[in-house]
Amino acid sequence: xxxxNKRNIIVISTLIISLFLASGLSKxxxxxxxxxxxxxxxxxxxxxxxxxxxKEVFNLYLKRLDPSKRFLTKEDVVALSxxxxxxxxxxxxxxxxxxNHTQKIYTKRLKYIKxxxxxxxxxxLDFSLDEFLESDSDxxxxxxxxxxxxxxxxxxxxxxxxxxxxxxxxxxxxxxxLITATFDxxxxxxxxxxxxxxxxxxxxxxxxxxxxxxxxxxxDTLINVFDTHTNYFPPEKKADFDINIxxxxxxxxxxxxxEDGFIKVVRIVPGSASWKQGELKAEDLILKVAQxxxxxxxxxxxxxxxxxxxxxxxxxxxxxxTVKHVTGEIKEIPIIRDIVTIEETYTKFSVIHDDRYDxxxxxxxxxxxxxDFKNSxxxxxxxxxxxxxxxxxxxxxDGILLDLRNNxxxxxxDAVNTAGLFIKEGPxxxxxGLSPAQNVLKDRDRSLLYDGPLVILINNYSASASExxxxxxxxxxxxxxxxxxxxxxxxxxxxxxxxxxxxxxTAFFNPLGSIKLTIQKFxxxxxxxxxxxxxxxxxxxxxASSHLDVGERHLDYALPFDTISPTTFTPWSRAPLNTEHLAxxxxxxxxxxxxxxxxxxxxxxxxxxxxDTLLSLHIDTAISKKISTSSESKAYSDSIKEFDFLSIxxxxxxxxxxxxxxxxxxxxxxxxxxxxxxxSCSILNDVFQTYALVTKE
Numbered sequence: 001x002x003x004x005n006k007r008n009i010i011v012i013s014t015l016i017i018s019l020f021l022a023s024g025l026s027k028x029x030x031x032x033x034x035x036x037x038x039x040x041x042x043x044x045x046x047x048x049x050x051x052x053x054x055k056e057v058f059n060l061y062l063k064r065l066d067p068s069k070r071f072l073t074k075e076d077v078v079a080l081s082x083x084x085x086x087x088x089x090x091x092x093x094x095x096x097x098x099x100n101h102t103q104k105i106y107t108k109r110l111k112y113i114k115x116x117x118x119x120x121x122x123x124x125l126d127f128s129l130d131e132f133l134e135s136d137s138d139x140x141x142x143x144x145x146x147x148x149x150x151x152x153x154x155x156x157x158x159x160x161x162x163x164x165x166x167x168x169x170x171x172x173x174x175x176x177x178l179i180t181a182t183f184d185x186x187x188x189x190x191x192x193x194x195x196x197x198x199x200x201x202x203x204x205x206x207x208x209x210x211x212x213x214x215x216x217x218x219x220d221t222l223i224n225v226f227d228t229h230t231n232y233f234p235p236e237k238k239a240d241f242d243i244n245i246x247x248x249x250x251x252x253x254x255x256x257x258x259e260d261g262f263i264k265v266v267r268i269v270p271g272s273a274s275w276k277q278g279e280l281k282a283e284d285l286i287l288k289v290a291q292x293x294x295x296x297x298x299x300x301x302x303x304x305x306x307x308x309x310x311x312x313x314x315x316x317x318x319x320x321x322t323v324k325h326v327t328g329e330i331k332e333i334p335i336i337r338d339i340v341t342i343e344e345t346y347t348k349f350s351v352i353h354d355d356r357y358d359x360x361x362x363x364x365x366x367x368x369x370x371x372d373f374k375n376s377x378x379x380x381x382x383x384x385x386x387x388x389x390x391x392x393x394x395x396x397x398d399g400i401l402l403d404l405r406n407n408x409x410x411x412x413x414d415a416v417n418t419a420g421l422f423i424k425e426g427p428x429x430x431x432x433g434l435s436p437a438q439n440v441l442k443d444r445d446r447s448l449l450y451d452g453p454l455v456i457l458i459n460n461y462s463a464s465a466s467e468x469x470x471x472x473x474x475x476x477x478x479x480x481x482x483x484x485x486x487x488x489x490x491x492x493x494x495x496x497x498x499x500x501x502x503x504x505x506t507a508f509f510n511p512l513g514s515i516k517l518t519i520q521k522f523x524x525x526x527x528x529x530x531x532x533x534x535x536x537x538x539x540x541x542x543x544a545s546s547h548l549d550v551g552e553r554h555l556d557y558a559l560p561f562d563t564i565s566p567t568t569f570t571p572w573s574r575a576p577l578n579t580e581h582l583a584x585x586x587x588x589x590x591x592x593x594x595x596x597x598x599x600x601x602x603x604x605x606x607x608x609x610x611x612d613t614l615l616s617l618h619i620d621t622a623i624s625k626k627i628s629t630s631s632e633s634k635a636y637s638d639s640i641k642e643f644d645f646l647s648i649x650x651x652x653x654x655x656x657x658x659x660x661x662x663x664x665x666x667x668x669x670x671x672x673x674x675x676x677x678x679x680s681c682s683i684l685n686d687v688f689q690t691y692a693l694v695t696k697e
Contacts, residue, residue: 005327021374031219031232031513044518051086055084055085056083057225071365072142073143076105092509121199127619130616132615134613164194166619166623198296224557252273265323276666279333286307287299288321318339319335325633327629361681364402369407386449392651402457408467416468422450424479427567428468430523431522451687455482457483457676460550467486475569476571480538481537486535495515498514498515529562586679590679593679599636602632646677
């Protein structure tokens with residue numbers, strides 16, 4: 001998220017507020033009015049609240065309410081369709097007819113499933129039948145009848161019990177004997193009992209969700225159709241957001257979101273307990289959570305807020321997460337909770353000695369663009385990168401690798417100022433808000449801190465401010481961009497506190513929550529947007545997450561890519577970069593690299609597993625798939641070795657405290673196994689040759 005000055009926000013007129021206050025509305029009605037009018041009056045690209053809007057809200061709310069299509073039937077959807085084009089009328093009259101009817105049907109289906117499925121756990125199951133379960137809800141429609149709904153639930157539960165049985169059996173025998181192992185009736189019974197408890201826990205939790213919980217979800221949907229980053233934040237959710245971005249939390253350090261009925265890991269916070277433990281990864285699905293040695297609680301169908309409550313805890317306590325990796329492997333991961341300290345998320349740098357080329361490359365890792373706006377002398381990204389560059393210049397490095405992978409953004413001023421360290425002067429980014437004027441942010445410091453070979457490493461999770469820096473230096477042809485297509489978030493959001501929009505005489509309504517909405521859009525200096533499209537690297541490397549729908553372009557209601565007029569700038573001329581030639585050299589190396597060929601083979605395996613969404617309920621087939629997945633994962637893991645031609649030196653080691661030294665030690669160990677850093681060093685060497693040739697001429 002980009003940090004902006006809130007003085008630019010357009011304040012909602014007192015007249016709008018007075019209208020609903022004078023009419024004696026309830027708190028829920030007041031929130032609905034403020035959410036809608038606040039968004040309409042402040043959003044970068046407001047949409048008309050009409051029948052077309054109603055249709056979008058209708059479709060999105062049903063998708064969110066029942067993402068896996070396991071509660072509602074076709075008949076239910078048809079019955080609710082009478083509201084498809086009248087939600088705008090609901091808002092105008094300030095009532096909740098669509099929401100109330102949806103809630104009534106949803107609650108009825110919860111009770112039906114609980115009543116008709118509970119007895120299914122009481123008798124042994126037959127795993128010799130050739131039955132299948134389609135796990136991808138996009139490949140199936142809503143079920144036609146209650147009988148079909150009940151049959152789906154039976155197959156879903158059968159698959160969970162089968163998976164539980166195989167996991168228990170695997171713990172008792174080796175992989176080699178799992179396929180021929182005798183069926184164990186006691187383990188089958190134990191598996192049924194465990195899944196039954198998880199089933200009951202899930203439905204208990206779902207039934208305990210309050211009407212306000214669902215209504216808040218509805219409020220969020222009302223404005224989420226404006227764009228994917230515009231949301232309603234009830235008070236407790238805003239508090240969670242503040243904790244998350246502060247980095248001051250006792251927990252595991254994982255950013256989560258709800259997706260298709262599951263809790264998905266979006267990002268692992270650098271320096272956190274999860275990051276140190278190393279097994280939890282972005283895109284993992286968290287299926288269960290347990291406190292220490294206590295029984296696990298099922299998280300399938302749970303809300304993020306409930307999941308976070310169960311996962312958070314005091315420093316030093318243990319939480320056990322049962323996760324499903326992108327390979328399909330299900331694994332239990334123990335994590336000791338810790339305090340996520342800001343210090344460990346700051347910029348790091350080192351010198352990489354590459355014996356292949358007898359070169360020394362500076363490596364700078366920027367996890368996010370940080371700045372303490374309340375303390376002008378506090379730490380910030382620009383100063384830390386400046387210090388790193390000064391240190392690396394003293395080390396007489398032959399090139400710089402700037403790593404922006406997984407950098408979700410942060411302070412805009414630091415993206416601009418950091419870019420300025422690598423150019424003499426000029427524009428970095430253009431911003432356009434509600435007014436037609438284009439605001440150009442420039443590097444006004446004519447000094448040039450580093451003018452040597454530069455490679456920037458990005459991936460699918462590089463977003464926002466990190467895309468601004470990468471795009472600017474790509475447009476200047478100052479750096480070679482390497483990796484995979486960036487996320488594509490080219491918008492600015494800010495929060496509006498609904499309580500502050502209320503006159504003091506209605507304070508009894510408070511707290512009402514906040515709305516986060518998009519108010520501006522970023523554009524490259526060449527006129528193109530980073531929105532949706534992202535930054536396309538000059539040299540593309542194989543990406544283990546390429547099969548996943550990662551990026552703005554895959555999100556519902558993402559604002560489109562567009563262009564504006566380019567601004568005037570002078571491209572870098574010291575050493576013209578032939579990126580096509582550099583890409584050709586890289587491709588040749590990759591084709592001859594055993595580690596990269598192993599990665600490509602592993603990516604193909606993951607893609608096949610990911611596409612195989614029709615799950616067999618036959619025990620022999622399921623066991624064979626389990627063995628195949630485990631064997632491939634182990635083979636690839638075993639193939640990852642340290643590169644003996646790379647060595648890491650931390651030139652400022654003596655100035656680090658003990659915690660920093662430990663963090664740097666772990667960080668250094670990952671560098672020596674990182675395929676992308678290895679190839680980036682080779683690309684840096686190619687760029688160095690270009691600079692050397694220019695110097696010779």
